[in-house]
Amino acid sequence: xxxxxxxxxxxxxxxxxxxxxxxxxxxxxxxxxxxxxxxxxxxxxxxxxxxxxxxxxxxxxxxxxxxxxxxxxxxxxxxxxxxxxxxxxxxxxxxxxxxxxxxxxxxxxxxxxxxxxxxxxxxxxxxxxxxxxxxxxxxxxxxxxxxxxxxxxxxxxxxxxxxxxxxxxxxxxxxxxxxxxxxxxxxxxxxxxxxxxxxxxxxxxxxxxxxxxxxxxxxxxxxxxxxxxxxxxxxxxxxxxxxxxxxxxxxxxxxxxxxxxxxxxxxxxxxxxxxxxxxxxxxxxxxxxxxxxxxxxxxxxxxxxxxxxxxxxxxx
Numbered sequence: 001x002x003x004x005x006x007x008x009x010x011x012x013x014x015x016x017x018x019x020x021x022x023x024x025x026x027x028x029x030x031x032x033x034x035x036x037x038x039x040x041x042x043x044x045x046x047x048x049x050x051x052x053x054x055x056x057x058x059x060x061x062x063x064x065x066x067x068x069x070x071x072x073x074x075x076x077x078x079x080x081x082x083x084x085x086x087x088x089x090x091x092x093x094x095x096x097x098x099x100x101x102x103x104x105x106x107x108x109x110x111x112x113x114x115x116x117x118x119x120x121x122x123x124x125x126x127x128x129x130x131x132x133x134x135x136x137x138x139x140x141x142x143x144x145x146x147x148x149x150x151x152x153x154x155x156x157x158x159x160x161x162x163x164x165x166x167x168x169x170x171x172x173x174x175x176x177x178x179x180x181x182x183x184x185x186x187x188x189x190x191x192x193x194x195x196x197x198x199x200x201x202x203x204x205x206x207x208x209x210x211x212x213x214x215x216x217x218x219x220x221x222x223x224x225x226x227x228x229x230x231x232x233x234x235x236x237x238x239x240x241x242x243x244x245x246x247x248x249x250x251x252x253x254x255x256x257x258x259x260x261x262x263x264x265x266x267x268x269x270x271x272x273x274x275x276x277x278x279x280x281x282x283x284x285x286x287x288x289x290x291x292x293x294x295x296x297x298x299x300x301x302x303x304x305x306x307x308x309x310x311x312x313x314x315x316x
Contacts, residue, residue: 004016004293006059009049017296030099032099036065043063065118066117115290127156131163134228145168161183201221229253
């Protein structure tokens with residue numbers, strides 16, 4: 001099969017495209033012929049050697065993809081050749097063929113395209129987890145999101161607005177303000193506009209995937225508010241004194257998506273919930289940027305640049 005692979009860690013120049021051995025299936029797996037593969041920033045970290053990557057010779061990056069079943073393990077009874085399957089946590093996905101454990105498979109209905117389904121994949125499931133498992137906001141609550149134009153944040157904003165939540169947040173540049181407003185945000189600020197204290201003690205919940213903004217997030221909270229802390233894209237946060245949190249009844253909630261996506265049922269339930277927002281026209285997905293898998297170097301450089309407005313997909 002054809003795959004995007006590398007033999008040692010480094011910049012995008014280490015990526016190669018060519019023939020490698022087909023994956024080895026077990027009795028509880030499905031062999032998927034991929035139609036699209038999701039590129040995520042974690043793939044940049046893995047290629048650089050700064051993030052866990054499964055051992056394989058050569059290294060094959062990627063954990064997210066969609067495609068059709070072409071072979072079925074002998075212990076599996078509820079799948080058929082040709083079924084469409086989405087997966088978000090299966091290694092070695094930068095390839096034409098991927099062996100997907102049946103427990104990791106998400107069934108994709110006919111009414112949704114492959115491009116939309118995979119654009120709802122990891123980012124959509126993350127947004128759903130943040131909104132419904134961690135935050136559980138109530139109607140008319142006011143929330144704040146750092147980085148409204150990010151992939152997860154765009155979906156998260158729309159889910160919250162559909163749930164009756166009032167959303168505010170930041171963007172990094174002027175040209176991203178309209179994106180956030182189109183997604184339903186009521187108030188959009190440039191990052192430097194919230195450092196003067198005028199929004200402190202304002203919000204019921206702050207969603208923080210930046211990391212270094214955690215002290216600011218706590219200042220934005222009302223008493224009894226909560227920060228949903230889910231990443232460190234901008235750097236590690238400074239230490240937080242829990243005594244100070246206690247004095248204002250503020251809390252920090254965090255979690256790992258994979259503690260919630262533990263089996264096929266939990267994956268399918270959350271994906272189906274996202275589809276309901278799509279069907280009610282409460283969630284729209286920007287057209288993804290599709291790049292041939294053979295041009296993986298270009299895709300990695302685009303991801304690193306931050307200039308893409310939607311999901312980046314690799315096409316075998």
